[in-house]
Amino acid sequence: MSIAHHRRKQPELVRQQLLEVAARLSLEQGAAGVTLDAVSHAAGVSKGGLLHHFPNKMALLDGLFDDLTGKLDRMIAEEMRNDPVAHGRFTRAYLSCVFALQEDADAQGWQVLTIALLSEPQLRARWRLWVADHADAFVGTDSSAACLLARFAADGLWLADLLKSHDVDPPARQAMRSHLIALSLQ
Structure with a gap:
């Protein structure tokens, strides 16, 4: 009998490991490198184990989307709890999260997801829905043109960081962050 039969099952840890490996492979080899065989092999999980969590590549990308947007929602909620000014609160929280993405432990996953958003219509639709849901939820406080402009600028920085198209020093x-925060208060 193999050790696998005696090992304690930890499905959430295995699922998270599969997501991390898929993100790493995508960054190292591009989207074409993310095959179910490659992910299961690199994660040390049987193909059946992978298929238990993610029946296909799109399900794997959806899992990554859910994982990362869930973390983003929690980060935004935490930032909003610490902001006493209602007007632009969501925008400032979003700005804080985007500016932190470069140093975030999930930066690799965000890079993969952003690349996948550009090429996968299903993920783009899900991102549009995420954006629309948050715009609707904060329509009374964050619907000004200034708040929208600040979030668009943050998205531009996010893309520039992903593409490594600009060298922007910390100061x-x-x-930029200070200017965008000021904009969110208008």
Whole structure:
């Protein structure tokens, strides 16, 4: 009898490991490198174990989307709890999260997800829904043109960081963040 039969089952840890491996493979080899065989092999999980969690590649990408947007929602909620000013509160929380993405432990996953958003219509639709849901939820406090502009600018920074198209030193990043926060208060 193999050790696998005696090992304590930890399905959530296995699921998370599969997501992390898929993110790493995507960054190292591009989206084409994320095959079910490659992910199961690199994670040390049987293909059956992988298929138990993610029956296909799209399900794996959906799992990554759910995992990351769930973490983003929790980060935004935490930032909002600490902000006493209602007007622009969601926008400032979003800005804080986007500016932190570069140093975040999930930065690799965000890079993969952003690349997948560009190529996968289903994920783009889910992201549009996430954006629309949050816009609707904070329509009274964050629907001004200034708040929208601040979030668009943050999205541009997110893309520039992903593409490594601009070298923005920390003082310049902090100045941009300060300007965008000021914009959210208008």
